[in-house]
Amino acid sequence: MDDKLRAALGAVEAHAGGYVDDLAEFVRIPSVSTVPEHRPDLAAAAVWVAARLQRAGVPEVRTIDTPGNAVVVGRWQVDPALPTVVIYGHYDVQPPEPLELWESPPFEPEVRDGRLFGRGASDDKGAVLVPMQAVEAWAATAGAPPVNVTFVVEGEEEIGSPNLPTFLREHPDLLAGDLAISADGSMVGVDQPSLTVGNRGLAGCQIDLVGAASDLHSGGYGGAVPNPLEGLARILARMHDERGRVAVPGFYDGVKEPSKAVRDAIAALPRDEEAELAAVGLAAWIGEEGYSPLERLWVRPTFEVNGLWGGYQGEGVKTVLPNAAHAKVTCRLVAGQDPDRVLDAIEAYVQECTPPGLKASMQRMPGKARAYEIPLDHPSLAVAADSLEAVYGKKPALVWGGGTVPVASDFRSLLGMWCLYFAFGEPDNHVHAPNEFFRVAAMRRGTMATVRLLHDIARHADALKGA
């Protein structure tokens, strides 16, 4: 091991005791982005992040306004010849409710059993501090990190990053780099390092069906007037075929079959299927024929009804023949699918499936995102795997996320960088739930791994710059 790396790792060991105090201070700021009343707290969190970056040694820190919450950008241009990594995270958090389920108040962080409890401790405050600590360790020992670093820390991730794409598009020079690294993400197990190599995209809509001009009495009209509730049922019943495939014509346009490498990587993951089924109270997984459950969750697209309503929902009987029915739908998309074309296809198919006498319309929902999938032979994955193995003593698992993290595909499509997830939140961290926590040990181990990652990226600069 080279001396500089050894020194930087030593600095992590020396400083790690203070990481948790830092995190506690950050968690104390109730930067809830979903609630307008918290705007001053979001501003305070941005100020805190900027100060933390400066304290880490980052020389060029700016807080840049957006129509929403500000983005904190911290740049350390060490040498134009070195590769540049753009490190992404966010300072906003989910609302803490229901408050009564917290064992300690969500914004009064408390350490118990080696875990710091508080809203945002894992998502994403603890996680975004990790790369800052790594840069700080390099700064404290080598005087600078081994690569150029640009931090991009936003304050609107929990509301779908509405201003981030425009921000990325408007600052191509400021944010230019060779590789993006997302500190927002998670590990697949508490002691199992992992590398997320893909995320599904998203396209959402609301389907509205209208029949008569108003609700009618089911005695006076039942049998001769079209019922939009049953009409909507007939439409939705045609959305999957008997093999579990989405039946919307054109839905799979552009979708490539998962490669053998992808299928092998997924099949290699150890899983306890019985325990996983028990956790959700099911006897078996369902889904598309010809794919394993994990493949269905990670590399196959879906059509999912998220909500359905119309008519009477109260106690007892109301003999109403309702005149409207509604469904909310989201599709998880995979590489090759365009959210707008998917919604076009759904819209046309809904019209085709609408029974006589009913009028269907579709509203497109915000939050569209393409899927993201980094090539499995991308050199950053091998570099990252080595860094993780050195710290955890085992190879990382390659995993996909079934959910949608638009930032990775945004970095790719808007700034031309692949995005490496390098994150240390664990699956038991109660993210978005009461009693969220981050392990004190994860802060130290994550920082060690990130110190190594920056070092290894520098060593493999040529491979990365060409990839």
Added chain:
Amino acid sequence: MDDKLRAALGAVEAHAGGYVDDLAEFVRIPSVSTVPEHRPDLAAAAVWVAARLQRAGVPEVRTIDTPGNAVVVGRWQVDPALPTVVIYGHYDVQPPEPLELWESPPFEPEVRDGRLFGRGASDDKGAVLVPMQAVEAWAATAGAPPVNVTFVVEGEEEIGSPNLPTFLREHPDLLAGDLAISADGSMVGVDQPSLTVGNRGLAGCQIDLVGAASDLHSGGYGGAVPNPLEGLARILARMHDERGRVAVPGFYDGVKEPSKAVRDAIAALPRDEEAELAAVGLAAWIGEEGYSPLERLWVRPTFEVNGLWGGYQGEGVKTVLPNAAHAKVTCRLVAGQDPDRVLDAIEAYVQECTPPGLKASMQRMPGKARAYEIPLDHPSLAVAADSLEAVYGKKPALVWGGGTVPVASDFRSLLGMWCLYFAFGEPDNHVHAPNEFFRVAAMRRGTMATVRLLHDIARHADALKGA
């Protein structure tokens, strides 16, 4: 015309000026049965009815308690050799809300344009006074009505008459008779007398579908976990076949095809289909092949979804994979169908249609009722038709009600009497709505027709007793 009838009709002409004052007094009592706070008003309305019957000359008036609101029974046993008619009506009313839409306060009756406005003016206070006024006219002239009369005036019709079947069952001797006459009902047009010869029955249930143990994230689980919203859609989509028939096996068990006489009577009704469609904002009727729209509404059974819900119904997107879905269903039944057997058939079919991984259950709803249909050759219909024609100058139309009025089938099944609807509410009376009214002229004409009906029933006593 015989002298006694002439004298009784003369008494109606003489007294008719006072009918509206009587009705106003009755309407002033806010006897809203759906609201517990009005129980004293219901008791006051029962007292008012009992007093009104006594004033009409009815010698034997009793107010009989039930677990809910009392039933007022007024008997006039003129002669055991005469036929006995049991006259049904109710003294309770619908709630008046929304109050701001009333032009005059609902319980401060006001006469405008020959109409008395107020909650319950038509349903059923004005209507139930009509036969009392007819008996009073007979009493004032002949000293007694031409038949034995038993009034049964209940106070729970607007909440589904929960105690009436038990009441009928427990008082077979008190309520014995040859023909029931319902003063609750309506005419088919303002100047068009009509005789309602049937009503559909009712069977209702709630279908509940459950998947996983809790709501799940659609990113984390979408594609491998059964979605109960789509499952419910698949179940409900199978409830009708392509010919518009209910596809539940056994649903039509016992249903007889409408006779030629029934179909001819329905076809004979003049209708303005274009205006009727425009009124509900539709371009065409839908429904079961081989039947006219009116046949579908009146003499064919239905399966109607009244409500449907599950998952997220708010603004925007929530990427939830819900674990439960619900539907409320009511069926309108025709003669020959048993509500419990229909629900059994639905329950079995729902289980058969439930996709793998989901659990369906069914809750049976209160308010079950069999359909009612008096034979078209029942002698009371001819007698009633003559009485109506004599007053209105035109023959009554034979009509059915698509809704459910359990009392008619209860009189038939529990006391062995057919029930004749003889009612004078008009379709424009805003029943159950703001600005309900009853026409002053309807009180006079209805009373004239009822005076004639009682007379004609006596003349055709032999035919009626045998029917």
